[in-house]
Amino acid sequence: MAEALVSALLEQITTIICEGALEEVRLLKGVKEDLRKLKFNLTSIKALLEDAEQKQISDKIVQLWLDRLQEESLDMEDALDEWRTVLLYRPTDGVENASFLQRKVCLFLRCFSFRRVYRYHGIARNIKEINERLDEIAKDRVRYQLTDTPSRLPKRKESTSFGDGSNIVGRDEVKKEIIDHLLCETSNEGETCQTISIVGMGGIGKTALAKLIYNDEEVKQHFTSRIWACVSDIFDESKVAKTIIAGLEGLDKAAGLQTESVPLNALLERICKSIEEKKYLLVLDDVWTENDEDFGGLNVTFKCGAAGSRILVTTRKDTVSRVMGSSQTIHLETLSQDLCWSILKKIALRERDQKSCEDITPIGLRIAEKCKGLPLVAKTLGGHLQFKTTRKEWEDVLNSELWRMDVVHKDVFVPLLLSYYDLPSPVKQCFKFCAHFTKDTAYFTCHLIAKWKAQGYLGSNDGDDSLWELKGLDYLKCLEARSFIQIEDFNPLYGQYADCRMHDLVHDFALFLTKGEFLEEVISEGDKSMKMNSERTCRHLVVTLESGLSVRKKRKE
Structure with missing residues (x-):
């Protein structure tokens, strides 16, 4: 998606302007102003991206607008990379210690050496042209009704407890395991209510399983009260509290509560009174918040129930399970x-x-x-x-290919888009780069982090390799927590050599996000050269050799 790339470009432009990298090209008319204009345009567009990325799901025109922005962003990235390369190899011996006048003369002569001035002019012209195209993209914000304060669109259909679950297959064993935990009368000392979490990637069937358990006859008979609350991605403690009250008291008694402005404290007292001395089951479906303070008041209220009460949580994040203090965490596996x-x-x-x-x-x-x-x-x-x-x-x-099918975009990738939107901006860029993975292949985490570093996704750490690695591992854990990457055989002593893999559907999703930026060519025996039937947007090439083949250098005559 464009948001992560635009954020990275803004960081690069800011660095170039601030560190004085423009000093050598000051004599090229308008370059500094073009860069500042480029930064302004990107900053303005960045404010619209959240709205645009949400609307593109249902609006093809907005999707085309984002594609144009993505293409221009990639051209900008190339231009800035070229600029940095030229500056990296500029001669500096003796210039730093020279007088102000000598330094200016040296810079003047260096800038106007034929070869150097030609390259600078080329980069400057490229930036000016990109700026002009970016102006047109920015102007289209009015036509597509994009705003910098988007009204959050309904991203996920609210789940309900209705349904007998007769169409759910392959979950009998895990259903029995969870029900055994729910019905077990023993609990940790001092605990009135225990929490059980079902964790898994979007589309794996967490909500369907929770619904199956919620409507089980044995579960119905065991608990005095059962409440279903769909939490979803925007956590609002008052809204969750009102949903719980409606489940406890019935819609008639709680009528009008959703539209009334009621202090949170009053809502919590009402819940406490309703569950007092009752053995209840509360299902919190699709929990995203990783902030333990969000559930602060509710967690105290939940203790008002009778011993043996249970909370069943469904979430995509392992971290949510830990924040909720789960006594049992069930990682839902894929089906055969x-x-x-x-x-x-x-x-x-x-x-x-x-x-x-x-x-x-x-x-x-x-x-x-x-x-x-x-x-x-x-x-x-x-x-x-x-x-x-x-x-x-x-x-x-x-x-x-799944990632090219419109029906998959609408129904399958939407849940994954929710997890993607939840990623911090720098991690989004790292995830998209994982589109170059070969399916069903494991990679060393250290190799992946090194590639992120080479692409500039890990920012600047003054050359300290330990800081690169720590930041890369943090990004990997962030992706693992949302089931985008599975880290296998992790050992604290050799963590950097752990294997990481991507589920095939997640790989298809990454390809969908990059839209042809990555091209994979498989070379088999008898091929004279690569076909390279790539799209114009291709920016990364992955070459795979069939078993037994190797790359040989051509011997010079």
Whole structure:
């Protein structure tokens, strides 16, 4: 996405202006002013990006606007890299200790050496042209009704407790495990209420499993009260408190509460009174906040219930589980290919005759592989295939890349976009770079951090390698906490050599965000050269050699 790249460019431009890197090109008319204008334009556009990135999901025109901005941002990055390269190799011997007049003369002569002035003029002209195009992009903000204070669009449909869960497959064992924890009467000393967390990436079925447990007959009989509260990404303690009251007292008694302005303290006292001496089950679905103070008042209130009360939390973040003080954390695993196929075919082959089903099943099984264990993908592809009647149409879906399919953008990538928006800006850039991963391949964390450093994503640390590594590890942990990366075989002594992997769907999502910036070429035996059928937006090339091949240097004659 453009927001992370624009933030990085602003940092580079600010550094160039502040550190006096313009000194050698001061004599080139308008360069300094062009850079300042470039910074102003980028700062203005950056304020609109949150609004634009939300609207692009449903507005193709805004998506095209962001694509234009992304392309210009990448051109700016190249121009600034070229500028820094020229400055890096400028001769400085003896200049620092010279007098002011000598220094000016040296800079004058150096600037007007033919080769150097040619390069400076080229860079300056490039920046001026980019600025002009950026002006046009900035002017389009009015046409697309982009604002710097976006009204947050509904990002996620509010979940409810309704549904019998009859269409959920493959979760029997984990359902039994969680219910056993919920019904167990023993608890830690002094604890009235215990918290159990279900953790997993978007689309893996956390909410569906919680709903299945919430409506289980044994659970219904065990608890005096059951409350379902969808928390979602913007945490509001008063709103959550009102939802809990509505669940405890019923909609009739709590009517009008949502529109009334009631002090938080009064809401908490009302909850405390309602759950006093009651054994309750509270489901907090889709919790994002990692700030333990957000639940400060509610956590005290939850202790007013009877012993044996339970809170069931669903979240994408391990850190939320720790902040909530969970006594049990269940990491939800992906489903098998056969289970994905059972979900997919139930939707896709509905009302098909047996002959048609038999003809399509072999292709369907291979399509189920593309789901990579995620029930949301299986449901989405099933709904998409429901209207595909011929074998050829199913084969087209099989041969399509997920990240290029519009139906996946709308239904599957939206949950991942929520996790992406939640990332700090510098980490977004690091995540996008992971699009160069090869699927089903593990990478040393130290190698990935080194690549981030080489790209300039880790900022400036005055050459201290230990600081680079610490910042890189922090970014990796941030990505792991949101299930974007899995770190395997972590050892505190050799942490930098741990393996990291990406789920295939997350990789497709990274490719979707980069939109052709990364090109992978596979070289097989007999290939004379790379085909390089790349898009204009390609900025990174990954070359993979088939097993047994190697790169040989051409011997000079």
